[in-house]
Amino acid sequence: MKPPPFDYARADSVDEAVSLLAHHRGGAKLLAGGQSLVPMLNFRLLHPALLVDVNRISGLAGIEERNGALRIGALTRHRQIEVSRAVGDHFPVLRTAVRHVAHLAIRNRGTLGGSLAHADPAAELPMMALLLDAKIEISGPNGPRRLEAREFFRSALTTALDDAEMVTGVELPLLPPATGWGFEEVARRAGDFALAAAAATLTLAAGGKVAEARLAIMGAHEFPLRIAAAEARLAGEAPCSGALGAAAKAAREAVEPDDDLHASADLRRHLVEVLARRALESAARRARELAAQVTGGRAP
Amino acid sequence: MTNLRPGLIGARVQRLEDPRLLAGRGCYVDDLRRTGALHVAFCRSDESHARILRIDTSEAARAPGVAAVVTAADLEGACRPLRATSRMPSYQATELPVLAGDKVRYAGEPVAAVLAESRYLAEDAAERVAIDYEPLPAATDPEAALAPDAPRLHEDLASNVIVDREFARGDAEAALAGAAVRVSGCFRMGRKTPAAIENRGYLAEYDEGRRRLTLHSCTQVPGIVRDALAELLDLPGHRLRVVAPDVGGGFGAKVSLYREEVLVSILARRLGRPVKWTSDRREDLMSTTQAFDEVVRAELGVDEDGAILGLRAEIVGDVGAYSVYPWTAAVEPVQVASFLSGPYRVPDYRGRVRAAATPKPPTGAYRGVGRPPAVFAMERLLDMAARRLGMDPRDIRRRNLVRDGEFPYRAPSGLVWDRAAFTGCLERACETIGYDELREMQAAARAEGRRIGIGLASYAELTGVGSRIAVAPGMPINTGTESAAIRIDSTGAVTATFGVSSQGQGIETTLAQVVAEELGARLEDVEIVHGDSAALSHGTGTYASRSAIQAGGAAIVCARSLREKVIEAASHLLESAPADIEVTGGAVSVAGTDRRMSFRELARAVYTEMGRLPREVRERVDLEATGVYDPFWGTTSPATHAALVEVDPETFEVEVLRYVVAEDCGRVINPLIADGQVHGGVAQGIGAALFEEMVHDPSGQLLTASFVDYVVPSAAEIPSMEVEHLETSAENNVGGFRGIGEGGTIGAPAAVANAIADALGVEIEELPATPERLFRLIGPGRRAAGARMETGPGGRGRGNRFTANQTNSGGRSESGSGPTRQSK
Amino acid sequence: MSEQRTIRLTVNGASFEREVEPRRLLADFLREDLGLTGTHIGCEHGVCGACTIILDGDSARSCLTLAVQADGAQVQTVEGLGTVDALHPLQRAFREHHALQCGFCTPGMLMAALDLLRKHPSPTEREIREGLSGNLCRCTGYEHIVRAVRTAAAAGETVGAETETASAAPPREAGAGAQSRGSARE
Numbered sequence A: 001m002k003p004p005p006f007d008y009a010r011a012d013s014v015d016e017a018v019s020l021l022a023h024h025r026g027g028a029k030l031l032a033g034g035q036s037l038v039p040m041l042n043f044r045l046l047h048p049a050l051l052v053d054v055n056r057i058s059g060l061a062g063i064e065e066r067n068g069a070l071r072i073g074a075l076t077r078h079r080q081i082e083v084s085r086a087v088g089d090h091f092p093v094l095r096t097a098v099r100h101v102a103h104l105a106i107r108n109r110g111t112l113g114g115s116l117a118h119a120d121p122a123a124e125l126p127m128m129a130l131l132l133d134a135k136i137e138i139s140g141p142n143g144p145r146r147l148e149a150r151e152f153f154r155s156a157l158t159t160a161l162d163d164a165e166m167v168t169g170v171e172l173p174l175l176p177p178a179t180g181w182g183f184e185e186v187a188r189r190a191g192d193f194a195l196a197a198a199a200a201t202l203t204l205a206a207g208g209k210v211a212e213a214r215l216a217i218m219g220a221h222e223f224p225l226r227i228a229a230a231e232a233r234l235a236g237e238a239p240c241s242g243a244l245g246a247a248a249k250a251a252r253e254a255v256e257p258d259d260d261l262h263a264s265a266d267l268r269r270h271l272v273e274v275l276a277r278r279a280l281e282s283a284a285r286r287a288r289e290l291a292a293q294v295t296g297g298r299a300p
Numbered sequence B: 001m002t003n004l005r006p007g008l009i010g011a012r013v014q015r016l017e018d019p020r021l022l023a024g025r026g027c028y029v030d031d032l033r034r035t036g037a038l039h040v041a042f043c044r045s046d047e048s049h050a051r052i053l054r055i056d057t058s059e060a061a062r063a064p065g066v067a068a069v070v071t072a073a074d075l076e077g078a079c080r081p082l083r084a085t086s087r088m089p090s091y092q093a094t095e096l097p098v099l100a101g102d103k104v105r106y107a108g109e110p111v112a113a114v115l116a117e118s119r120y121l122a123e124d125a126a127e128r129v130a131i132d133y134e135p136l137p138a139a140t141d142p143e144a145a146l147a148p149d150a151p152r153l154h155e156d157l158a159s160n161v162i163v164d165r166e167f168a169r170g171d172a173e174a175a176l177a178g179a180a181v182r183v184s185g186c187f188r189m190g191r192k193t194p195a196a197i198e199n200r201g202y203l204a205e206y207d208e209g210r211r212r213l214t215l216h217s218c219t220q221v222p223g224i225v226r227d228a229l230a231e232l233l234d235l236p237g238h239r240l241r242v243v244a245p246d247v248g249g250g251f252g253a254k255v256s257l258y259r260e261e262v263l264v265s266i267l268a269r270r271l272g273r274p275v276k277w278t279s280d281r282r283e284d285l286m287s288t289t290q291a292f293d294e295v296v297r298a299e300l301g302v303d304e305d306g307a308i309l310g311l312r313a314e315i316v317g318d319v320g321a322y323s324v325y326p327w328t329a330a331v332e333p334v335q336v337a338s339f340l341s342g343p344y345r346v347p348d349y350r351g352r353v354r355a356a357a358t359p360k361p362p363t364g365a366y367r368g369v370g371r372p373p374a375v376f377a378m379e380r381l382l383d384m385a386a387r388r389l390g391m392d393p394r395d396i397r398r399r400n401l402v403r404d405g406e407f408p409y410r411a412p413s414g415l416v417w418d419r420a421a422f423t424g425c426l427e428r429a430c431e432t433i434g435y436d437e438l439r440e441m442q443a444a445a446r447a448e449g450r451r452i453g454i455g456l457a458s459y460a461e462l463t464g465v466g467s468r469i470a471v472a473p474g475m476p477i478n479t480g481t482e483s484a485a486i487r488i489d490s491t492g493a494v495t496a497t498f499g500v501s502s503q504g505q506g507i508e509t510t511l512a513q514v515v516a517e518e519l520g521a522r523l524e525d526v527e528i529v530h531g532d533s534a535a536l537s538h539g540t541g542t543y544a545s546r547s548a549i550q551a552g553g554a555a556i557v558c559a560r561s562l563r564e565k566v567i568e569a570a571s572h573l574l575e576s577a578p579a580d581i582e583v584t585g586g587a588v589s590v591a592g593t594d595r596r597m598s599f600r601e602l603a604r605a606v607y608t609e610m611g612r613l614p615r616e617v618r619e620r621v622d623l624e625a626t627g628v629y630d631p632f633w634g635t636t637s638p639a640t641h642a643a644l645v646e647v648d649p650e651t652f653e654v655e656v657l658r659y660v661v662a663e664d665c666g667r668v669i670n671p672l673i674a675d676g677q678v679h680g681g682v683a684q685g686i687g688a689a690l691f692e693e694m695v696h697d698p699s700g701q702l703l704t705a706s707f708v709d710y711v712v713p714s715a716a717e718i719p720s721m722e723v724e725h726l727e728t729s730a731e732n733n734v735g736g737f738r739g740i741g742e743g744g745t746i747g748a749p750a751a752v753a754n755a756i757a758d759a760l761g762v763e764i765e766e767l768p769a770t771p772e773r774l775f776r777l778i779g780p781g782r783r784a785a786g787a788r789m790e791t792g793p794g795g796r797g798r799g800n801r802f803t804a805n806q807t808n809s810g811g812r813s814e815s816g817s818g819p820t821r822q823s824k
Numbered sequence C: 001m002s003e004q005r006t007i008r009l010t011v012n013g014a015s016f017e018r019e020v021e022p023r024r025l026l027a028d029f030l031r032e033d034l035g036l037t038g039t040h041i042g043c044e045h046g047v048c049g050a051c052t053i054i055l056d057g058d059s060a061r062s063c064l065t066l067a068v069q070a071d072g073a074q075v076q077t078v079e080g081l082g083t084v085d086a087l088h089p090l091q092r093a094f095r096e097h098h099a100l101q102c103g104f105c106t107p108g109m110l111m112a113a114l115d116l117l118r119k120h121p122s123p124t125e126r127e128i129r130e131g132l133s134g135n136l137c138r139c140t141g142y143e144h145i146v147r148a149v150r151t152a153a154a155a156g157e158t159v160g161a162e163t164e165t166a167s168a169a170p171p172r173e174a175g176a177g178a179q180s181r182g183s184a185r186e
């Protein structure tokens, strides 16, 4: 299991990386953390002519709060997201999710951009991008563009990126105060890709009704999904167990899983409902706690 | 922790092999580098059963760095045919070719070998070998493969039935007919692979000048490999040396002779260059011997008090495509039948066992050999019977375990249990885990909707099997004896040489403890040599939990005779009666005096200082001895495992909360190491219970071809464990030792399965108990009553992560570029 | 075959300059080109952890890193931890608790434990088990490994070793936080 031969170039800038990609028209691959790409090379599932190493491009990594959003550079390692104070403060759901990605040694290397571009149907960060309404920043031969996360994932391991484009970062709009969150995952082993997972945020309005609910799932569909029907079902409602349960059912109905080695489509559908319900319940509980803190009173 | 005597045996001595392994200075086969070495990459079959129509190696042969591309045609006459023979009446031996010839019989079978300057270049060239196959019909289901009209895997055999045997005592049918309660099930464990973290690896070098071949192999059995290669290649033993250096785990995976071992040996001799092959993980998953793949249909009958009346079983082993050398493909299924009755009084028994050749990788002797599936079936049946009777699982075991006054007990298959702590282990395990309190806790938890279960599993195994019984019945090799040679050289250093070898069991320490104690040496002065076929005339290796018993026994016998020589020499040198000589702490002394000589001084006097000893003494008293030990019978090692689990009834995740083992390994040589053996075994057993499963699709393709899909548990899935040793002295062997290496894996699948069944109130008949299986059993995925769940995925599966069958639908895809299969 | 590249890097404190093919895995480079065979290979797809090393201060899979990527890097392997005669405190804890049997997973396990203890100097049992979940051991059942890591954590000596190595191996990459390890600790 040794990689096939390829050429190697180290890009010093995004422009250089993009022009190398453009020049090789599909024969070149970006190399970021290498935690998904190198295994595929070792299995000889890919035979690229050129690898373009983006690890030394300055300014491509980092987490920064600006204009009501958190911007995370494409080369930011999973581990940096995990320990970032800003992420912990603004997006505890993201911090929790990223801890479910693989293992320490892999999180030390794997990058946000690599994870989004690789688009494994059971990868946490694509689901988080979707849940958190990320704007994905892309650079290509025709300059930069931005895509909503929901336009980015096309099918398993397939994105809206063109052959010569790269992800440079994402922008996550900050969540309103009194937003609770929940994250639930089932995997065979610690650090494995999930059989299924669900994540939710829930923002309460003054009266204890849901101002906004978001629910995303992964592992049970070709790509991560936002469950619009569930979100609509909850908006304006009190987050009681009946409503949350109904929203979770909506998630189950929205997904189209496949059978695979580790779980049947039936099990995945079932897990989606269970995990969606649990994630929503946690989100509702946290939202109530936050609301209580804000009002200084007791949870509604 | 050094020279305290008495008591080296039994002391928590830190291991002597550790410093080099911890500092990264161990030396495994793949660490050996030889200038001019050629590296092998195999082209392996991607068909499970097919005729090979054409192999085109021309392009590969021209690829950069390639020295040779070899196929079966190139090996004709290169060695004698390899067959694992046996005297079992119904047994049919298969021929194991070095490379597949006209047919392939499993996906992963080696068809061609590329030899190149590096593994990278060898793999490049292997991608260019073109092989045309004509697929043949394949019976991948073992029961289907038994049918007379099933597609025949080996044309030269009468059928796919490798062996067909029956064990019987009394009248099982009549006993069952008269039973108050009868329970039955069709028990099946997933096909398992040992998955040592070190993949297999071999390096052969040929010294043309001396016409001497050396094979460095990660084998557990250098002696067996040497003897077999000597036959195959027609070389005398002194021109053929097999060395097992540090070996990264074996568990049975490395006890068979592999075709890759034969191939590198042939080619090193032919090409006159060192030839090296290191398996990668994918190859390991496709080609290393697998295990536990039996279908056990069994029925148990008990009276109204839970006493066992009769047991009946039909066992079909899915043994894969070839009968492995030397153990044969019968070794595992036959042991399922012979051990099925467990540590219990079973008056009437009938067990029929058939082994079916299937187009899958060969099975072999993996940790526990047949006993894990046997114990799984029997322990489940006992719990099923207890449930029907409203009896506690502990009580039904108390009722049926062979009791202290009943030893030696002859089990219905003819195995004989010597006196060991059968009931003692049960009681100790229950005490340690707090069985009664747990039952109360369980009831309280259940009231809160939590699903907690307690599972027990008792078993007995036969370890250190002597020459009276064969490890694998009818095999033409001697597994009963082991030898040792111990010498004090002219510097006074003690070197003890053994035919066993280590794959992590710590024998450099435990055997040094035995030798030091018996000889009167200091631990740090004893060097253990093992794993080298040239070091002794005969020895087989490490397997079947025999090293402590056989090699430990040989160490004792041998050290005692050397001690006699030491005493004789010392009595001359110290001018004292032999009876007054004491040997301790690496020195000899005269009791009650200050006359004393260190081993170094003694050795100088014996070997170097002429005239210190009379001539006839010098000729007789060399400071070395050899010894052979044969325990003749086997030694019984019983245990009870107790597991506490919690099942999430919505996600079907199982967490093992506590795990206790009470076992009787006789006299413990080193408690630290004994605990470690149990822990490791249990972890592999929990793997079998919850995670590990080789899945082949109906056409025989392996779906679990990576460590992503073949799920080996990590520290996060394995619970903390408590181990209790009951030390019933084993009177039938010189050291009083019982084997301990395999037990953990034998008990754990059954204990965990019983705990899950207890938590959920259902019967578990298939392992691993994955979320998918539990979903089918208790969740909304439950199918019509009685429907069996197929192993693995149903139908239209999206591929596993490292197979290339994902499809593109526009946009950029991760699996788009380049060819993906090495041969078409 | 693609063109060879020259790489310069520091391994266990010593500098090396070598020519490598771009596709050469760091694991093979360490083992074969530098003869540092303490780093083992068990799967070459990132799951087993046997090949774990410290790359610029953080644990990494040497089977998923190209040698060319380590150009300019500081690498620490098990050989840089302690010697046969002077084991590192973590290695001593492994020996004391019998946390290794065949020793094949051990170098990777040690490097993973080292990184874990640097990042979590006093981990709970759960944190140890999850922190080491990327390293498979087939022999020990992990029990003794967990105990050894707990002992090493309690002794605190390993964390001392961190400051040493960390200051000896500052992140080198150009660019603000291209690999900003410093900020990667809370």
Ligand SMILES: Cc1cc2nc3c(=O)[nH]c(=O)nc-3n(C[C@H](O)[C@H](O)[C@H](O)COP(=O)(O)OP(=O)(O)OC[C@H]3O[C@@H](n4cnc5c(N)ncnc54)[C@H](O)[C@@H]3O)c2cc1C
Pocket (backbone or CB within 6 Å): A029, A030, A031, A032, A033, A034, A035, A036, A037, A038, A039, A074, A075, A100, A101, A102, A103, A106, A109, A110, A111, A112, A113, A114, A115, A117, A118, A120, A122, A123, A124, A125, A161, A165, A166, A167, A168, A191, A192, A193, A194, B814, C045, C046, C047
């Ligand atoms: C054992 C193991 C377990 C894992 N478990 C999980 C898990 O549970 N959950 C999970 O989410 N992931 C898991 N991963 C994957 C890991 O998170 C990867 O790091 C991640 O998916 C890819 O990131 P990378 O930076 O390593 O990308 P690389 O491997 O470098 O690249 C992946 C792909 O993305 C492309 N790419 C990289 N960067 C960019 C960019 N900026 N723009 C456009 N294309 C780019 C590459 O060309 C390549 O095609 C696991 C990996 C391993 C080895």
Ligand code: FES
Pocket (backbone or CB within 6 Å): C040, C041, C042, C043, C044, C045, C046, C047, C048, C049, C050, C051, C052, C061, C062, C063, C064
């Ligand atoms: S060899 Fe690198 S993780 Fe297994």
Ligand code: FES
Pocket (backbone or CB within 6 Å): B197, B248, B249, B504, C099, C100, C101, C102, C103, C104, C105, C106, C136, C137, C138, C139, C140
């Ligand atoms: S000690 Fe053998 S794999 Fe861990």
